[in-house]
Amino acid sequence: MKFGILINEGPYTHQASDTAFLFTKAAVENGHTVSRIFFYHDGVNNSTSLTEPPQDDRNIVDRWSKIAEEHKIDLVVCVAAALRRGIRNENLAKGFRISGLGQLIEAGIQCDRLITFGD
């Protein structure tokens, strides 16, 4: 099955991006495709390369970059939501790209399921 994913909450504050990551990992490991992950609302904070968690904690941003590279997942960050929160190309982590909300709608049209992770 082809999945699209929407993440609406920031890393570390909220479990949404952890659960979304575990879902994505389980999906690709079981032969499904995750074609696009769209980051919206505070979810855009998953994409900043300025993130520096303590050494004994998971690195949520790197984790996205790695899984995206391994499984060719398109990580899209909403431009308006990103700019509001100080995220721009200069501090965008590897594998992410900034684009518009149309990418979210397109994922809804093209994927078999669009799954939202948030409140």
Place this chain on the structure above:
Amino acid sequence: MSEATGGIDMDDESGEGTIKKFMYLNRKAPYGTIYALESLEVVLIAAAFDQDCSLVFMDDGVYQIIKGQHTKNIATKNFSPTYRALEGYDIEKLYVEKESMEARGLTQEDLLVDVQVVDSATLAGIMQEQDVIMSF
């Protein structure tokens, strides 16, 4: 790439002529968090994609469309007039969950747009028919 379609070139094959039923579920109060405003931004972009769109207002989301919103004293933009513009984008299916409206002491008279008030069981049926539901 264009502003109106949110980064999608409408001449490519991205849409593939597919029309799906999209439902946008609004569950949070209009101010206090940014969810309502950013959700409305999704709906306005979605309108450019010629999909079958509907909006639902339930829980505190009902407050998003009440008349007489004044935000000057909370330093926040009053975006409620935008809901009245949805009709111009051919988004005409607006549902309000009856139980949420009544629990808040509101009636249809208090709302700034024309809506269909549906009970929770009916709404569940409408949700069953959808291809994509985004809840904000």
